[in-house]
Amino acid sequence: MGIKKVAYITGGSKGIGLGIAMSLVRDNYHVYITGRSESSLKSAIQGFGDDKEFVTGIPCDVRSLDGQEKAIQQILDEQGRLDVVIANAGVGHFTPIDKMTPGQWHEMIDINLTGVFNSIKASVEALKLSKGYFITIASLAGTNFFAKGSGYNASKFGLVGFTQSVMLDLRQHDIKVTTIMPGSVATFFNNNTPSEKDDWKIQIEDLGQIVSDILKMHPRTLPSKIEVRPSKPPVK
16 A cells, blocks of 8 residues: 555535545545544544544634644654645635625635635745646636625635746645636535435546545646536526
């Protein structure tokens, strides 16, 4: 099996982050997942069954740089390395601008954008040592604007631009950087409860497969920005 690589996934207790974590565990990674609720992390880890020994939960709010620095230090203390960082944590409030509250605006910017800044700032020196990989989970909302999406669009447009600039900054350090921009995904996002009605959407295991495939690519090739859509959405 060789040396087990180590991955850090923010917002990994459910949804896209969990799907990616499951894929990486199958690929022989030890995965650290963060979330704001210790109980949700424990519940998520139980879902890995016999592989749960290869998953560690760290309660952490991505809005805290200090919190993420402590999480990364815990990983280095326990594993001695960090190979992959997946900045996945995100939140959305969808409302017209005249109804949006300052609290909703700041939560989206602070989690979706500043939280990702905190993720790379906390981990970049470890990734230099491992010649690792930094992946952000953006959205098609980072290139396609829509009504009631001003705050979410702003955070995701910013995230796409941020990630692409970081890619240029870090590739000379042999750190690869990719942003993945999914369309509709069957998750609990925006108060949705996944069910059969979501079968047409991208599934979390599909995004896990994408991340797994990216990490297996030849080092000379960098898929820096990936748009992902449902192949056949319902006709409106």
